[in-house]
Amino acid sequence: MRVPLGDRSYDLVFAPDFSGLQRAIAALGPGRIAVVCDTGSAAHLGSLEAEIGRHPVLVLPAGEATKTWEQGGEVLDWLIRLPLDRKAIVVALGGGMVGDLAGFCAAVALRGVRWVAVPTTLLAMVDSAVGGKTAVDHPAGKNLIGAFHQPALGWASAHTLSTLPEAERRSGLGEVVKTGLLAGEPLWGRVRHWDGDPAELFALAEACAAFKAEVVAEDEHDRGRRAHLNLGHTLGHAWERASGYALRHGEAVALGLVAETRIAVSLGLATEGLQLEIVEVLERHGLPVSPPPVSDSALLAALALDKKADGDTLVIPVLRAIGEVAICRLSPAEALSRARVGI
Ligand SMILES: NC(=O)c1ccc[n+]([C@@H]2O[C@H](COP(=O)([O-])OP(=O)(O)OC[C@H]3O[C@@H](n4cnc5c(N)ncnc54)[C@H](O)[C@@H]3O)[C@@H](O)[C@H]2O)c1
Ligand SMILES: [Zn+2]
Known part of the structure; x- marks a missing residue:
């Protein structure tokens, strides 16, 4: 490509x-x-x-x-x-x-x-x-x-x-799932139904890279649509940091995808059905969906370091539906409490 x-x-x-x-x-x-x-x-x-x-x-x-x-x-x-x-x-x-x-x-x-x-x-x-x-x-x-x-x-x-060790492959899968969610169909269907075949995984990697290339071509210097690629990363990075990097990046992204979709549901932007679909796919691909126990203060401190924050407000891309992104602006405390609604 x-x-x-x-x-x-x-x-x-x-x-x-x-x-x-x-x-x-x-x-x-x-x-x-x-x-x-x-x-x-x-x-x-x-x-x-x-x-x-x-x-x-x-x-x-x-x-x-x-x-x-x-x-x-x-x-x-x-x-x-x-x-x-x-x-x-x-x-x-x-x-x-x-x-x-x-x-x-x-x-x-x-x-x-x-x-x-x-x-x-x-x-x-x-x-x-x-x-x-x-x-x-x-x-x-x-x-x-x-x-x-x-x-x-x-x-x-x-x-x-x-x-590649299995744990590293799983970590990469977190980004594959994220990209499928952003790209929508037909890529999402392929990611969703991937059955472990290595050749199909490599083909999925190519399709994901092509999607990112398209986004980057539109916004090379990260001033607009490239921010969508941060899906799952605001909360994900916070868990990654607060866990002292015990979580691999893609595992943290998986947790972030779940948590941020919960935010979208709590704001009335997305449906419970979307939330369930994402959890089901992540679990089937061996990715974590429940965060490790870390203190709120550690999470809030990690969220406060977010580079995408606009002053004290976090700018969080969330899913409205498969392939559709909305941008939320929330304080770290509100983001965290909404990410926990229902758990
Ligand atoms: N520039 C960007 O846009 C961008 C995007 C995402 C992530 N990153 C950065 O990428 C890094 C994470 O990348 P990663 O997950 O590839 O981690 P990594 O480069 O640390 O590799 C993970 C492990 O796999 C080993 N390894 C690599 N290739 C292997 C192979 N073929 N067979 C066996 N072992 C192999 C490495 O030695 C290492 O131990 C982070 O620093 C992150 O910030 C950058
Ligand atoms: Zn990432």
Whole structure:
């Protein structure tokens, strides 16, 4: 598929394996290649090198704790000493952590070099490889330091998902369900009836990425419709933070989808039937629908940190129906109490 962003447009390829990646990178024009991955995605370095040849590789420790300014400094130090020049191409082989970090380093190295996203998690294929948001975390919050820097190419390969741990796959499914809800039919029907088949999951990932690409193309810098992609994320992020990140991102999004639909029902925007349908699909796909026990004060503190807040008011996209979004403006306390109506 093409992510259409004017002179920053790029191809995002969904393929069975890496065959053809070498040619696609060569088509970007000459440039020294440097590969960044982590200890998890390194499982696919061999197949990557079999396709694109051997290049300098930096293997980072896996985990969100690596996505920091300090680690970014080390990646930049490594890149600059290679040395890299303005024509260089940074290949980010990994999940969203590697993509965000390596993409961010590519955004600032020499005022910007090209990067190729090679997402190896379901979540990265569906979400982080589309849209050009790159970032590192700060102790005060996730993704607080970052840049918009579109990749020059994206390449999602089905074979990489074969090694993905089940918990990571489930986390990615949370974003797949969210995207199905936003996109409406026919995608929602496919998500709803997905029966565990890996080939269909990869096809769903491609359809979800295409939906996100369409939204991003309309609103690259997140000033309008792109906010809809935050469905499930306001309450979801609060549980993610308040649980001390014990919940994986996609699990937290699942909880957020349930809680925010409850808000919509309590405001008379959506029906109980919609709520039940969402809970049923999440449960069938192994995602949590009841939040872990965390204190209200921790949740309110986490909600107060929401980047999408407009002053003290949270701006929450909620579902009116499958494929239809309404925007609610609520204080954190009201959002929380409405999210709990009926439980
Ligand atoms: N830029 C964006 O638009 C955007 C969107 C969503 C999420 N994100 C970011 O993405 C990150 C989460 O991404 P994630 O869920 O992919 O997590 P992740 O990158 O931390 O990967 C999860 C785990 O899976 C391992 N792994 C990766 N690929 C593997 C494979 N093929 N086989 C086996 N193990 C593999 C990793 O080593 C890691 O341990 C967060 O930092 C989040 O902020 C960014
Ligand atoms: Zn998300």
